Each structure stands twice: as structure tokens, then as C-alpha cells.
Amino acid sequence: MILSIVYVCLLYWLGKNKRGAVLYISFLFITAMFMCMTKMHERYLHYGLLLALTSFIYLKDRRILWLFIGFSITHFINIGDVLLRSFHQDYHIPRYNPLMLTVSAINVMMFVYACILGWRLFVKSDGDETVEETMPLVDNKVEVLPMEDDLEEKATNLRETSPWKALFHKTEDHIERGKRGRFFSRKDALYLGVLMVVYTIIALFHLGGHKDPTTFWQPSRGGETVIADLGSPHQITRINSFAGVGEGAYSYWFSNDGEQWQDAMAVKSDHTKVFTWHTVEANKEARYVKIVIDTQESAKLHLHEIGIFGDGGTTPLPIASLKEVDVDAADNGNTAHLFDEPSVVPYTPTYMNGTYFDEIYHARTAYEHLHKIEPYESTHPPLGKIFISIGIYVFGLNPFGWRIIGTLFGVGMIPIMYVFAKRMFGRSEYALIAAFLLSFDFMHFAQTRISTIDVYGVFFIMLMFYFMYRYTTLSFFREKLWTTLIPLGLSGLFFGIGAASKWIVIYGGAGLAVLLFISLWERYREYQFAKRVLRENSRDEAEESEGVYDDLLSVEESTKLLRVQKLFVRNTLLTILWCVLMFVIVPLGVYTLSYIPFMMVPGPGHQLKDVVSYQVHMYKYHKDLVATHPFSSPWWEWPMMIRPIWYYQAKLMPQGMLSSIVSFGNPLVWWPGFIAVLMSFYLAFKRKDKLLRMLLIAYCSQYLPWMLVPRLTFIYHYFAMVPFLVLILTYYIKDYLEQGPLQRRKWVYGYLAAVFVLFALFYPILSGMIIPAKYSFFLRWMPGWNFF
Known part of the structure; x- marks a missing residue:
């Protein structure tokens, strides 16, 4: 607190705009009191908020407005938490309460930024001078003298560096957009439209019956x-x-x-x-x-x-x-x-008339959410079951009703994959290849037709990584800051929605954090580069006065580098604050809201505090689960498909007939795809390829955690890695086509045709079709592939 008093006095003493400084410095002082002193009640920050808003009105600097908004949000959360606790006579917040620590950390970061902003506003006065005023201009042009050979070489080398290209050259994404005109053309609409129509027809065919009994009798005691x-x-x-x-x-x-x-x-x-x-x-x-x-x-x-x-x-x-x-x-x-x-x-x-495999848990819980019944299944977050309940609400209590929403999400994965690949690889043909491989992968088909929650987790994993990829292709030095924050915020939003569907999405959060760190590290390198170049250029200008060197940079280049130097700290801090909001606060809010159906169940044990208890229960369940299953498989077996999971076998079939539903991968997608993944670890390093690096981070963030999980696992846990495996495989197909003669296209067409033929061949045991039992013998390629 003493340091804060000294600092605000120093700001006023050194400040050039005494009148404007009083309001802002008062805001800093009151906020410092709230932040640094003990026994501060929530209401004490009200004065600081009022002073911050008044300071913005007087100084008209939007950075102050953002501070006001940020502190208002954390203040609202703080007061809201205290108010909710008071309803339950809870007047003591534990020392390590996650919400309190998160809000406090955000406040500290905003307060530090507010101190830095005060110095810039009143001591450095960066708000009063423009970048152009710092440039030595003569008739709007920099006076240019003939370059010496070594200086010319120096300038050439400078412009060949990676940071220079990142700052001054268009990215591949910008170049591709310039070539294509519109991102999504008629060709894209045709390719994607035909693929989605074909797949949707296949996916909805014999999905489930439309009629099951809805009325019931519930006896009240035994003996009736x-x-x-x-x-x-x-x-x-x-x-x-x-x-x-x-x-x-x-x-x-x-x-x-x-x-x-x-x-x-x-x-x-x-x-x-x-x-x-x-x-x-x-x-x-x-x-x-x-x-x-x-x-x-x-x-x-x-x-x-x-x-x-x-x-x-x-x-x-x-x-x-x-x-x-x-x-x-x-x-x-x-x-x-x-x-x-x-x-x-x-x-x-x-299966057309009733539940199978884990539908007995998830479809049941979806029905219970609709009717405010105590949910039976509580080992996963509720949002996935809420999605299932929408289908039951619209289409009734029947297999089609509890499966349709997941199947539509499976259909929705196809355009996500198409757009993802189009963004990455630039051409409609490559986007079609990626979407085609995902569409006719066995697991994508089987896993989205069963009423379980995995499809929702994988759907939002694809979205959150897509938008994080979009963020990594942008730079707050090239684009407006808000332009970069939109995809970053959407990535966080879908991360929150996915985490509220299934915890596997949280694994991917580590991958998102790594990608964000790499992106900010690249901005930091560009910032350091700009500082070094400007410093070097200043020395050249000093020597130019003696007729030795000339300026290396044009006015436009110098202006750009000065802008980079000025914006880095501000934009980085705002980006981090945005991430705290969109990757922590918003996901926590979405996660909590997903428990509304649970909290609407009559009776005790359904309050907000019970939601927290549920999380402990869920963690302990998965941590301590000891069970066996004939079709379980450890993580290292999944890419090789040693043991598919057998979901369903019909009983009472005619002699010599069978009906089964099995889930595993298309061998022509998974086996070459996994080889491509292994090769990518070497090529990503050798080529310094950002696309491969991003896809490997996404793939590994979903895969590596399973190596540490002690509980029973199944091959369907590999489903979250399949979209990134498909994209990596498409990367190599693109590489193959672009580095060889046109005749290579026929081999790619043949490969895609083989993928579809294999899908058709295995379709009966993926869909539950009634077939002769002898047919399954032709599909038993490995000892663990049991289908009857």
C-alpha cells in the first residue's frame, strides 16, 4: 500500500496533464486500497469504478473504458458469489476457493496494467503524440542517400528474416484468399452439399424406430x-x-x-x-x-x-x-x-426398438432431465444428455428420438472438417478429400448413431481447435486486435460447451494453451525484432549525419515497426485477459448452467453447492474405477484396431442370421493415417511446418492423457483423435499430388474409392443390418475382430 501511495504521488508530480491526472490517479488509489489492504468489503471498489468511468469521460481514452468494463465484470462476480453464499448462511470463503483466486488474479493483472497505463498517459504522454510525429520527415519523405554495399546487403538480409516476413509479407492464408476471391465458392457448395446429402441418407437409414410405449404404470409397493x-x-x-x-x-x-x-x-x-x-x-x-x-x-x-x-x-x-x-x-x-x-x-x-450399450445410461438420463427425475447417470457432465433430451422432446421416447441429435451432430462434423481443411490446404479438392475420409470412417458412422455423449465432445473439440487455428493465422500487429480476439473467444466458448458435455474436451484445453503460447511467443519475437531493428536504424541515422550510413527503412516500414513496439504490451495483456474470460470464466459459467435440469429436480441435494460435490464424485469415479470388459482395450492398441468394441448383438435371430453393431476405424484411414502421424513428428521439425505442428499438438493433447489413465478404456476413446489424423493424412495426400505428375490423381481417386468400398463392405456390422452369419467370416481380418 505504501508503494502504491508513492507511485500515485509520483504520477501526479511527474504528470504533464495535472487536471486530467487527478481523476485517474484517484481511481488508481482507491483500487490500490481495495487490492492491497485487508478486510476490504466488496462495496469499497464502487468508488474506484465511478472514478474510472469519470476519468474515461474526461480523457476519452478507450483503454480506461476497458479497465472499467474489466473491473465491473470481476466486481459483479465477486458480489454475486458473496450474495449467493449468504442465501445459505455461508459467510466464509475458503482460502483456496478457485473462483476467488481466479477473480483475484484477474484483478491483479488489470491493476498492474492500470499502473502501466497511468505512466504512459501522464508521464510519457503517448496519448498526445502520434507515431508519425516521432519520424524524421522531410516533405513527407525520408531523405535517402545512396546505400553502401554492406548496408544494402544488411537491408537484404534483414528483409529475409522470419519476423520481417511475418510483419510485412502476406501470410499464406491471405495469399490463398486473394487467389480464390471468396473463401466458399459454388464448387465448395457443390462438393460439400453432395457429400452431406449422401452421408445423411446413409446415417438416417434404419437409425431407430419411431414408436415405443410412452404411458406407464408405476406401482407404489410390492404385492400389487x-x-x-x-x-x-x-x-x-x-x-x-x-x-x-x-x-x-x-x-x-x-x-x-x-x-x-x-x-x-x-x-x-x-x-x-x-x-x-x-x-x-x-x-x-x-x-x-x-x-x-x-x-x-x-x-x-x-x-x-x-x-x-x-x-x-x-x-x-x-x-x-x-x-x-x-x-x-x-x-x-x-x-x-x-x-x-x-x-x-x-x-x-x-436395436430399432430399444436401447443398447451405454444408451441405457445416457438416453435414460436425458429422459430424467426432461421430467425432473433424479438422474441415474452422474459420471459425466450433463450437457450431452441435455442434447439427447432435445431429440426425445421433439420426436418422442423412442430410439429415433434419443439418437437423432447425435446423428445430426455427426453430419455437422462434415462441414467443420471441410472448412478446416479448406483453411489449412487452400483448395476445395483437399477439403473434399478430408471431409470424405471422415464421412466414411467406420467409427465416425457408428459412434454418431448411438445415443452416447462422445459425439458432442468430439464435435466441440473440432470447433475449438478450428478457431484456435484461425487465431494462430492472425496477428494483432497486422489485424485489429478485436479481429484476432473473435476466433480466440469462439475457441474458448466451444471449449466450455464441450467440457460441459464430456471431460475429454478438457484434455484438449492443454493443446489450446500450447498453441496460444506459441502464437504469443511469435508476437514477442516480432516485438523484440522491431525493437532491435529500430535501435540499429537509430545508430545508422546517427552515423548518417557524418556521411557514413543511410537509413535502412522506409517511412512505412519504420511506422510499422514503431507500431509493433507500441502495441505489444497492451495487446498481449488484453489478449491474456480475454483468455481468462473466455477460457476460464465463460466455460465455468456454461458448465454451471448445464446443471440447471439437475437443480430443478424437486427435493434436497440439488442446490449449487451439490453441483460442486458432483464434480468430486465424478473425479473419484473415474479415478477409482475398477472393472473388466471383454471388449476393453488399452491406449496403445487403438491405432492398430486390435480390439474393436462390440456394441450390440441381436437375440432371437433366425437360424444362421445375425445382427451386430461394432465400432472401430476404417483400415484404409486409420492405418495409413497413423503412419502419417508418426512421420509428422520428423517432418514437422525438419520442414518447420506450422500446419503439421498444430495438428500434432491437437492430436497429442487428446491422446497423451490416456496413457496416464489407469481406468478401463475402450477404442472409442480414440474418436477425438480421428479428425486430426484425417487432416494429417490429407496433408500428405496434398504433398503427394503437388510434387508429382498429374497421373498421381488417379491413384488418389482409387484410394478414395477403396475407402468407400471398404465402408460398404463393413456397413452391415456397423449398422445392425440382419445378414447371414457366414458373411462376417470375410470381415474377420484380425483375431480380435469378433462380430457374432
Whole structure:
């Protein structure tokens, strides 16, 4: 605090604009009191904010306005946090509270910048003089004398350096845009449009049924009984039941007279049977079927529909009448709901009629979010399940409803990949190649048709790296600062949305940080270069007065270098503050808002503090998970596809037929793609290629963390790396085409055709198509490729 007092007094004493300095210095003093003294309440910064705003109105310097806005945001967060805590009688913030530390760190950075700005405004007075005024002009031109040979060589060497080219030459991105005119042409619209239409048709074909039973009966206690009268005796062959959320046990009893019951068949509906059909092969002759709720715990079970098949038929037998025994009036729904939707009961259930693999968790939780029910699955953030719930809300509780949004996100990956590749490689043909390879990769197809949350994480990983790439192609020395902050902010926004969908996105945050650091380091090198050149040029000017040297730089070049020297510190600090906002505060806000459906569930345990407890629970779950699975695979097996994951196998198939859904990569994409990745580590270093460097950072940021994860893993965890593997592979295809004769094109066309043929060949086991079991033998290329 003593240093702050000394500093503000020094500012006033040395300041050239005493009148204007008073307001700003008062703002600094009050802010220093708030920042440096103990026991400062939130309200004490109000005076500083008022003085900052008044100072801006008087001095009209936008940098002061940005300080006012920045402190206003952190002040609002600070007061809001205290207010929310007071609602729960929580009047002590822990010493290492993340929100408090983050807000405090931002305040410290803004205060340091405010001190620096004060010195510039009133001591150096950089606001009162322009860059042009510092240049020695004669009739608007620098007087030029003939160059000496060594000076000319010096100037040539200067203009060949990387920082000079970065500052004064157009980037490849600018050059390509200049050649192309518009970035997205009619050719792009045609290529992308046709590819998306073809893929969308394939992806939506047999995605899932549109009808599943929606009404249900929820018993309130064990022992409740419903008796279905079929009107006359029938040879009952099969009973299919559809259970919703909750767990329980019930049993079927059979009778011809309604008095003597025999041959009880028990059914257990646990968490693995949610939104799917449970089949019992009865083979009993009976007129009456009694459904008995066996346990008290079954009170939470939603039983949606029961279909009784008999006499060799494939449609449910009609129910003549229902009789209730010990049925509680407090039940949710009524027993008639068990038999009110017979048209949707399948005789042979498949994936078209119910959930499979982790859909039993994610589709279920999506439904629970919609109906304000305690969510069953709490091991991942909720936003992915909220996306799934949109499909259920629009299309109903059926397989198509809980799968459609993920499939549309999968379709949406194609234009992202196209634009990403077009930005990187400059030509529509290369963009089409990259989008084509992603479209007909096996995992992209299978993983976006199942109602799990991985598709959302990968979708936003692609977006956040795309916009970070856009940022790295810009420079706040060439463009306006705001122009560079827009893609940077979008990268942070999509990082936050992705992290609220699945934690794998947070792994990619490390890659984003590395790319940001490299970009700022390049700006720093250019800044140091500008300082050195200007310093050297000043020496040349001094010697020129003695007739020895001439000026190395033109007026335009000197002005540009002076601008670089002036803007670096300001733009860097503002960029860092922007990153704190868009990569920390906004993602935390999005992440917290994603828990609104959870907080809307009635009853205790759903407040904001419980959201924090959930994060601890999630971390401990993944950290301490000990489990086994026949189709798990460690990280080092994924690129070689040693063990695909077998999601689904249909039961009750005709003899010699099968229906399976498997997820792994297209061998013609993954195997050469992984070789390309390995080669890139050498070539990126040898060529100093920024594109390869960026793609490797993105790839490794998603892959390397899995090497440290002790829990059970599956090949689908490799999905987040596939887009970058595809882009790296496209890089080498581009290299191959541009460094050889035109005849090479036919080999590339042949390769793409082979990728599609392989997709068509494996399509039956990626989509769940019913095929002869013998067909799968032709697809077992490796011992771990089991499909039936």
C-alpha cells in the first residue's frame, strides 16, 4: 500500500496533464486500497469504478473504458458469489476457493496494467503524440542517400528474416484468399452439399424406430397384482415387456381358470434393461396371465407395456379384460397402461426398438432431465444428455428420438472438417478429400448413431481447435486486435460447451494453451525484432549525419515497426485477459448452467453447492474405477484396431442370421493415417511446418492423457483423435499430388474409392443390418475382430 501511495504521488508530480491526472490517479488509489489492504468489503471498489468511468469521460481514452468494463465484470462476480453464499448462511470463503483466486488474479493483472497505463498517459504522454510525429520527415519523405554495399546487403538480409516476413509479407492464408476471391465458392457448395446429402441418407437409414410405449404404470409397493384375461385359452409362446426408469422385479403366473396359478416366470428389470424390451419364452397354455410386483423396491419401476404372443402369431393377443388385486390408488399411472399400446410391441425386438450399450445410461438420463427425475447417470457432465433430451422432446421416447441429435451432430462434423481443411490446404479438392475420409470412417458412422455423449465432445473439440487455428493465422500487429480476439473467444466458448458435455474436451484445453503460447511467443519475437531493428536504424541515422550510413527503412516500414513496439504490451495483456474470460470464466459459467435440469429436480441435494460435490464424485469415479470388459482395450492398441468394441448383438435371430453393431476405424484411414502421424513428428521439425505442428499438438493433447489413465478404456476413446489424423493424412495426400505428375490423381481417386468400398463392405456390422452369419467370416481380418 505504501508503494502504491508513492507511485500515485509520483504520477501526479511527474504528470504533464495535472487536471486530467487527478481523476485517474484517484481511481488508481482507491483500487490500490481495495487490492492491497485487508478486510476490504466488496462495496469499497464502487468508488474506484465511478472514478474510472469519470476519468474515461474526461480523457476519452478507450483503454480506461476497458479497465472499467474489466473491473465491473470481476466486481459483479465477486458480489454475486458473496450474495449467493449468504442465501445459505455461508459467510466464509475458503482460502483456496478457485473462483476467488481466479477473480483475484484477474484483478491483479488489470491493476498492474492500470499502473502501466497511468505512466504512459501522464508521464510519457503517448496519448498526445502520434507515431508519425516521432519520424524524421522531410516533405513527407525520408531523405535517402545512396546505400553502401554492406548496408544494402544488411537491408537484404534483414528483409529475409522470419519476423520481417511475418510483419510485412502476406501470410499464406491471405495469399490463398486473394487467389480464390471468396473463401466458399459454388464448387465448395457443390462438393460439400453432395457429400452431406449422401452421408445423411446413409446415417438416417434404419437409425431407430419411431414408436415405443410412452404411458406407464408405476406401482407404489410390492404385492400389487394385475390379471389379464385373454378371453379363451391360448398357447402362449412369448411375452415381451418394456420397462422405463427405475428398477424392480415382477413375475408372470399362468392359469386356465383364474383360480389355480402355476409356472411362475420371474423378470428382473435392473439398470441394464431401461427402455428396452425384455423377452420371456413362455410356451404355456393359459387363458389368464397374472403380473405380480415381487419386491417393495419395485415401487420406483416404470412399467410401460406388456405384449403377450400366442398361437404362433407375431402380434400381441387382445386383452378381454383386466382385474386388479391389491392395487394402490396412490400408484403413478394406472394398470390399463400396460396393454394400451399393443401396436408398438415387436415380436422380435432389435436395436430399432430399444436401447443398447451405454444408451441405457445416457438416453435414460436425458429422459430424467426432461421430467425432473433424479438422474441415474452422474459420471459425466450433463450437457450431452441435455442434447439427447432435445431429440426425445421433439420426436418422442423412442430410439429415433434419443439418437437423432447425435446423428445430426455427426453430419455437422462434415462441414467443420471441410472448412478446416479448406483453411489449412487452400483448395476445395483437399477439403473434399478430408471431409470424405471422415464421412466414411467406420467409427465416425457408428459412434454418431448411438445415443452416447462422445459425439458432442468430439464435435466441440473440432470447433475449438478450428478457431484456435484461425487465431494462430492472425496477428494483432497486422489485424485489429478485436479481429484476432473473435476466433480466440469462439475457441474458448466451444471449449466450455464441450467440457460441459464430456471431460475429454478438457484434455484438449492443454493443446489450446500450447498453441496460444506459441502464437504469443511469435508476437514477442516480432516485438523484440522491431525493437532491435529500430535501435540499429537509430545508430545508422546517427552515423548518417557524418556521411557514413543511410537509413535502412522506409517511412512505412519504420511506422510499422514503431507500431509493433507500441502495441505489444497492451495487446498481449488484453489478449491474456480475454483468455481468462473466455477460457476460464465463460466455460465455468456454461458448465454451471448445464446443471440447471439437475437443480430443478424437486427435493434436497440439488442446490449449487451439490453441483460442486458432483464434480468430486465424478473425479473419484473415474479415478477409482475398477472393472473388466471383454471388449476393453488399452491406449496403445487403438491405432492398430486390435480390439474393436462390440456394441450390440441381436437375440432371437433366425437360424444362421445375425445382427451386430461394432465400432472401430476404417483400415484404409486409420492405418495409413497413423503412419502419417508418426512421420509428422520428423517432418514437422525438419520442414518447420506450422500446419503439421498444430495438428500434432491437437492430436497429442487428446491422446497423451490416456496413457496416464489407469481406468478401463475402450477404442472409442480414440474418436477425438480421428479428425486430426484425417487432416494429417490429407496433408500428405496434398504433398503427394503437388510434387508429382498429374497421373498421381488417379491413384488418389482409387484410394478414395477403396475407402468407400471398404465402408460398404463393413456397413452391415456397423449398422445392425440382419445378414447371414457366414458373411462376417470375410470381415474377420484380425483375431480380435469378433462380430457374432
